[in-house]
Amino acid sequence: VVVDVVEGVCIQTTGVLRQAWMDKVKPVLVLNKIDRLITELHLSPLEAYEHTKKEIGQVNAISGALFSSEVLAMQDRLDAAALAGEEAVGWTEEEIDDKEAEVYFLPERGNVLFASAVDGWGFRIEHFVELYAQKLGVKKELLQRTLWGDYYFSPKQKKIFRKNLTGKMTPMFVQFVLENIWAVYNAVLSDRSKVEKIVKSLQLTIPERDLKQEEVRPVIFAVMSRWLPIADGLLQLCVEQLPSPFEAQPLRLSKLWQPSVAGSTELHEEQKRLEAGMLACDASSSDIVVFISKVFPVGRDSVPTARRPVPRGTPAAAAAAAAPASSAKEPKEKFIAMGRIFSGTLRKGQRVHLLGPRFSPLHPEKFHHTVEVNELYLLMGRGIDEIDEVPAGNIFGIGGIEDLIAKTATLSTTPACSAFNTMSLSAPIVRVAVEADNPLEMSVLVQGLKTLYQADPCVETFVQESGEHVIVAAGEIHLERCLRDLRESYAPIKIRVSPPLVSFRETVVDTPEARHKLKNTRAKAVQVQTANKALTLVVSAVPLPDSIRDCIVANAPLLKQLSGEQAQAVSTEAVESFTESLTNAFKQTKGKWAAELDNLWELGPRRIGANILLNRVPEFVGTSGYEPLLKRLARVAANTADENIDETLADAAESVSRLELETAADVDTPPTAATAAAAIEPAQADEQACTAVLRFLLSSSSLSGPHTLAQIRRFSERVCIACSSSGSFSSYSLMSSCILPPLPYLLVRSCLLSGTVDMNSQAFFV
Numbered sequence: 001v002v003v004d005v006v007e008g009v010c011i012q013t014t015g016v017l018r019q020a021w022m023d024k025v026k027p028v029l030v031l032n033k034i035d036r037l038i039t040e041l042h043l044s045p046l047e048a049y050e051h052t053k054k055e056i057g058q059v060n061a062i063s064g065a066l067f068s069s070e071v072l073a074m075q076d077r078l079d080a081a082a083l084a085g086e087e088a089v090g091w092t093e094e095e096i097d098d099k100e101a102e103v104y105f106l107p108e109r110g111n112v113l114f115a116s117a118v119d120g121w122g123f124r125i126e127h128f129v130e131l132y133a134q135k136l137g138v139k140k141e142l143l144q145r146t147l148w149g150d151y152y153f154s155p156k157q158k159k160i161f162r163k164n165l166t167g168k169m170t171p172m173f174v175q176f177v178l179e180n181i182w183a184v185y186n187a188v189l190s191d192r193s194k195v196e197k198i199v200k201s202l203q204l205t206i207p208e209r210d211l212k213q214e215e216v217r218p219v220i221f222a223v224m225s226r227w228l229p230i231a232d233g234l235l236q237l238c239v240e241q242l243p244s245p246f247e248a249q250p251l252r253l254s255k256l257w258q259p260s261v262a263g264s265t266e267l268h269e270e271q272k273r274l275e276a277g278m279l280a281c282d283a284s285s286s287d288i289v290v291f292i293s294k295v296f297p298v299g300r301d302s303v304p305t306a307r308r309p310v311p312r313g314t315p316a317a318a319a320a321a322a323a324p325a326s327s328a329k330e331p332k333e334k335f336i337a338m339g340r341i342f343s344g345t346l347r348k349g350q351r352v353h354l355l356g357p358r359f360s361p362l363h364p365e366k367f368h369h370t371v372e373v374n375e376l377y378l379l380m381g382r383g384i385d386e387i388d389e390v391p392a393g394n395i396f397g398i399g400g401i402e403d404l405i406a407k408t409a410t411l412s413t414t415p416a417c418s419a420f421n422t423m424s425l426s427a428p429i430v431r432v433a434v435e436a437d438n439p440l441e442m443s444v445l446v447q448g449l450k451t452l453y454q455a456d457p458c459v460e461t462f463v464q465e466s467g468e469h470v471i472v473a474a475g476e477i478h479l480e481r482c483l484r485d486l487r488e489s490y491a492p493i494k495i496r497v498s499p500p501l502v503s504f505r506e507t508v509v510d511t512p513e514a515r516h517k518l519k520n521t522r523a524k525a526v527q528v529q530t531a532n533k534a535l536t537l538v539v540s541a542v543p544l545p546d547s548i549r550d551c552i553v554a555n556a557p558l559l560k561q562l563s564g565e566q567a568q569a570v571s572t573e574a575v576e577s578f579t580e581s582l583t584n585a586f587k588q589t590k591g592k593w594a595a596e597l598d599n600l601w602e603l604g605p606r607r608i609g610a611n612i613l614l615n616r617v618p619e620f621v622g623t624s625g626y627e628p629l630l631k632r633l634a635r636v637a638a639n640t641a642d643e644n645i646d647e648t649l650a651d652a653a654e655s656v657s658r659l660e661l662e663t664a665a666d667v668d669t670p671p672t673a674a675t676a677a678a679a680i681e682p683a684q685a686d687e688q689a690c691t692a693v694l695r696f697l698l699s700s701s702s703l704s705g706p707h708t709l710a711q712i713r714r715f716s717e718r719v720c721i722a723c724s725s726s727g728s729f730s731s732y733s734l735m736s737s738c739i740l741p742p743l744p745y746l747l748v749r750s751c752l753l754s755g756t757v758d759m760n761s762q763a764f765f766v
Contacts, residue, residue, distance in 0.1 A: 001027045001059070005051065006036045009058040012475075017059070021066045023423075024251045028113070028241050029059060029105040030234075035116040035220075038185045045178035046170055056112065060104045067103045071096060073546075080546050084588040107148040107173075111241045113233055119217070120225030122233040128177050148173050184227075188219050195219065202227050245281045245393030249342060253278055256291060256420050257342075260361055261558050261574055267361055270416040277343035283391035288344030288352060290411035291420040294457045295402050297333040297489070303399070304377075304386040333489060335402035335455065336377060336384070339411065340395050346411075347389040348373055354401060355410040359419040360561075368415060375399030407457055428460055428472040430479050430500050434486070435469065437494035445469065448491025452482060455490070476500065545593055549610045551585040552603060559608040562633055575633050582630070600629045 001016055003009060020027045037048045074090050081088035091099065105112050107125050115122030125147045132147075133140045137158055152161045152169040153176075160172070170179075187194040199206055202223075210222035243251075257278070259271040277285040346352075349372065356367030377397035378385040390396045401409075410419045436445045449461045449469055459482050460472040471486075473479035483497060525540040552559070555578050562575070586597045602613040615628075 002030045002032050003055060003059060004033050005031050005055055006033055006041065008055055009062070013059065014062055017062050018066060021063075023255050026241075026243055026248075028111045028237055029056070030113045030115055030122070031055065032115050032117055034114055034181075035119050035185070038182060039189075045174045045182050048178055048182075049171060049174045052114070056105055056107070063103045063105070064100075067100055076546050077550065080588065083590070084547070108145050111237070113237050115230055115233070116224070117230060120221050120230055121228040122230035123177075123228045124233055124237060125173070125177070126236070127228065127233070132176055146172060147176065181224075184223055185220065188216055188223070192219075195223070199223060249281050249393070250279050253342070256423075257418060258421070258557050260418055260561075262561055262571060263362055267416055270414065271361075271418065274343070274412075274414070274417055280343075281393045282343050283345050283393070285343045285392070286413070287417075288346055288350070288411065288413045289342045289417055290339045290346060290352075290398075291342065292337045292339040292398075292405060292409040292411065293423060294407065295335050295337050295405055295454050297335050297455050298384060300332055300334045302382070302384055303334050303336070304384065334399070336375075336397040336399050337402055337405055337409070338379065338395065338397055341390055341392050343392050344413070345389055345391045346373060346376065346396075346398075348376055350413075352411045352413055353415050353417075354404055355412065355415070355417065355419045356406075357408055357410075357419055357422050359410070361416050361418060364415040367419075369404050371401050371404065373398065373400075402454070406454060423457075428458060428474045428478075430475060431470050431472040432479065432483075432500050433464075433468040433470050433498040434483075434495050437496055441493045444493050445491045445495060448486050448493075451490040452486055455485070456482060544610065544612065545585075545589045547585040547588040548582070548593070548612070551581050552608075552610045552612075555581070556608050559603065563606075563608060579630055579633070597630070598628055602629060 001013065001020070003013055017027065019025075031052060034048075034052075037043045037051065043051060071091070078088050078090050107114075110124055110126055113122050113124055125144070129140055129143045129147060132138075133143050136143070136153070138160070142160070146160050149171070150162070151172050152164055153159075153172050154161060154165070154169070161169075183194075184198055187198055195211055199211070204223065204226045206222050206226060211219060213219055242248075253275070257275075259275060260267065274287050274289060276282075277287050278289055351370060351372050354369040354371050359367040375398060376387050376390055377399065378387045379395065379397050384397060387396070398411075408420065408422050410417065434445065434449075436442045446469070449471070452459060452471070453461045458474050458478065461470065462472075463469055471479070471482055473482050479500060487493075487495060525538050527536065527538045529536050558574055558578055583597060587594050596614055599614045599616060600612055601615040603609055604611045604613065
């Protein structure tokens with residue numbers, strides 16, 4: 001997490017810390033642009049220390065709030081379990097204290113780097129501990145704890161004090177660290193004669209030509225980058241503070257990868273083997289699993305395979321000589337996929353399965369490719385080195401597969417592996433419309449937008465209904481970078497850009513204060529009406545109990561499969577288990593929520609989120625597709641979903657053949673509903689009867705010739721009256737709750753196909 005010490009903590013800092021907390025990533029802090037405190041703000045070393053301490057405190061306040069919210073949520077779960085008489089495991093007070101200590105950024109712990117990237121220097125306090133421990137005659141452990149903070153050193157007594165005894169003492173961090181850095185800058189900026197003395201005292205070897213340059217920045221860079229090289233400090237920070245793959249993968253895997261909840265026993269066993277290999281970060285495993293997190297462009301000259309000459313006399317040289325010369329310019333950049341290998345060892349020449357983000361082992365024929373690994377790279381900052389194999393736990397680059405990847409993908413030696421989840425990134429909010437200045441070059445722009453979408457994991461590109469090509473970025477600076485890349489690299493043509501439009505987003509934050517306020521506040525109902533005053537909608541929003549929310553979140557993978565193409569593969573036992581757990585979650589509330597399970601209509605967002613929609617319409621009874629959630633899930637899992645309209649009409653036709661109904665000679669003499677209901681089985685006397693009577697009316701001779709809208713309306717009214725009078729639909733409105741979904745479709749479809757509606761009737765189409 002990089003923080004500008006001058007600009008301070010901003011909204012992006014909060015977002016990055018929250019994302020790291022949610023994704024279980026351990027962060028470290030880099031306080032950058034320390035040089036601006038000297039050259040721009042002209043702060044003294046003591047003022048800079050106070051300013052820097054304040055910035056670290058603001059970052060820690062965000063981390064502490066995230067930790068406190070999790071502790072409060074855990075306590076709420078424990079309280080709910082205690083009320084329900086169930087056992088629950090939480091953190092002890094000692095565990096809470098230990099975990100809280102790990103949350104904060106403390107320089108004495110070594111997880112903070114002070115840096116100036118533009119001047120090439122950075123350090124942790126460990127560097128100065130090594131430098132001063134022997135000179136001051138203080139133990140390293142003691143100096144490590146006291147070099148940062150309000151600790152003062154007395155040169156006469158050679159002791160460290162917690163208080164400023166004389167009133168003129170300065171904190172040890174100011175005395176031994178910042179004053180030395182300020183001395184280098186002041187010497188370069190004001191008195192160049194002191195620079196050579198400083199270089200000698202620091203025992204640095206710097207060419208004279210670097211020290212005699214007239215510009216200030218090159219001289220500062222030459223001295224500071226050799227004294228406190230930022231590369232060394234940053235590498236030590238990562239090695240000592242960030243967890244190794246053996247420690248990190250068990251924490252991260254649950255967020256990135258989940259096994260399938262449905263499928264055969266063999267599939268479950270194979271996925272358990274894959275999961276065990278990834279949790280252990282086993283490089284010797286025969287199962288290779290790789291997560292491709294993004295695709296990024298590099299200069300073609302920096303790729304070893306692009307620079308390598310083709311040996312003479314080889315088949316590759318002969319093919320290159322025989323190939324016709326292309327007039328098109330070769331792209332300056334090459335795309336390389338960056339991935340992390342979770343298990344096994346990936347080698348050149350191996351054939352692996354490339355799985356898209358939507359791949360499912362239950363449908364292996366979709367979103368699936370087989371590729372051969374020919375290019376493996378070690379990513380060394382700006383440089384790229386070619387390698388032959390990559391063991392588990394490493395981040396690496398792979399070439400030759402970028403055309404098959406949009407943003408993320410999964411590589412595995414078995415198609416039984418589930419695809420990794422797409423990483424959660426902050427939602428882009430700034431959007432602009434772009435178009436080519438020359439309409440003939442529009443195809444170049446379209447291809448450039450596709451390349452931009454692939455190269456940047458945070459950008460979105462799409463075409464609106466109006467035909468405009470839109471770029472959506474995370475902020476103004478990100479948008480400027482995207483437009484520059486588009487103009488200079490991906491679509492080098494003249495493009496026009498609309499003014500940026502910012503979409504304002506809102507969210508709901510769950511805090512103890514808000515919950516206390518909501519307990520004493522009655523939910524407010526909002527009422528709206530349609531334009532024709534025919535429908536009134538009343539909606540109110542209330543907090544969801546924790547037991548219900550936790551149950552839905554825990555079963556999110558199952559709900560995702562039930563709402564997608566994998567619904568038919570979900571076992572009945574899995575749905576019954578979810579139904580039972582959800583029922584228990586509602587009952588645990590022991591209040592008005594216990595009676596709301598039958599009113600549960602939908603989940604959201606995307607039908608799997610922990611937000612629920614309750615249908616509180618009195619005496620509402622829905623048809624297929626308009627039923628409570630649990631009924632729909634049970635029917636999907638049992639593979640008894642309703643058939644389509646054509647099949648329903650075919651069944652109704654068989655029922656009509658058994659009806660003894662007189663053919664009505666006039667529209668105003670409808671068939672009796674009692675006869676229709678008696679001819680059909682009692683279990684099918686609702687929808688089947690309705691469909692049968694409707695089909696009979698549409699196929700009767702009374703509909704011969706053109707008819708107006710009024711006649712069509714009379715027919716639908718007759719069907720509604722006939723079916724409702726048969727007693728099949730109790731007391732609710734037949735027209736609004738049962739007949740309305742299929743009736744307009746059946747009327748229009750049947751009448752148009754049979755030619756019984758005047759195609760020139762404007763009233764019908766209105």
